[in-house]
Amino acid sequence: MxxxxxxxxxxxxxxxxxxxxxxxxxxxxxxxxxxxxxxxxxxxxxxxxxxxxxxxxxxxxxxxxDEAAAPTALLPVSIMQEPAGRPPAEPLPPDCSAAPGAGIEIAFSDCTVRIGSSADMKMLRAVLALLRQ
The missing domain is CATH 1.10.10 (Arc Repressor Mutant, subunit A)
Known part of the structure; x- marks a missing residue:
């Protein structure tokens, strides 16, 4: 040592x-x-x-x-209209939506990531860290 x-x-x-x-x-x-x-x-x-x-x-x-996991790091967000011809997103299951509009939904071209309001901070950090890769 x-x-x-x-x-x-x-x-x-x-x-x-x-x-x-x-x-x-x-x-x-x-x-x-x-x-x-x-x-x-x-x-x-x-x-x-x-x-x-x-x-x-x-x-x-x-x-x-990691610096990327720091709680002050924010990801850029843009709000877009849903493209024509794409089916509407499925609603969150009842156990994930404690309040109307609660939770986060991130849509990609081939998949959608939904994080309900009951998600803990560790899981949210892990998901966001994977998305940044």
Whole structure:
């Protein structure tokens, strides 16, 4: 290992928990993903709880540390009229529409993606990340 990452920007919350910078989490998670690396030893070298580092590694593998997954990133949206000859979109099933007009529908040339109002944030991030590829 030998390399120790600096976490000088580590500020504590009112509860006394450290607030590590995202770049520190990302780099440590990247190192934890390397073959032959002991996650527990890496955590100990950097003064981080091993369970926390395992959590960061899961988040890193899920793409949650990517800039594209940041909650402030918005996708461009344009509203278009439905082309002539195309059948109207099917309505959302009753269990997905808590309120009239609730949910998101994204139409492509060969498929339509519908996300109901009951979708959680993790699923929504995963779907949007796949659409950006």
């Amino acid at each position: 030998g390399t120790k990452l600096s976490n000088e920007a580590n500020r504590s919350t009112r509860k006394g928990r450290p607030n590590h910078p995202i770049e520190f989490k990302r780099r440590l998670a990247q190192q934890a993903c390397e073959a032959g690396v002991s996650v527990s030893r890496l955590a100990q070298e950097h003064g981080v709880n091993a369970n926390l580092l395992f959590k960061w590694r899961r988040h890193y593998r899920a793409g949650l540390f």
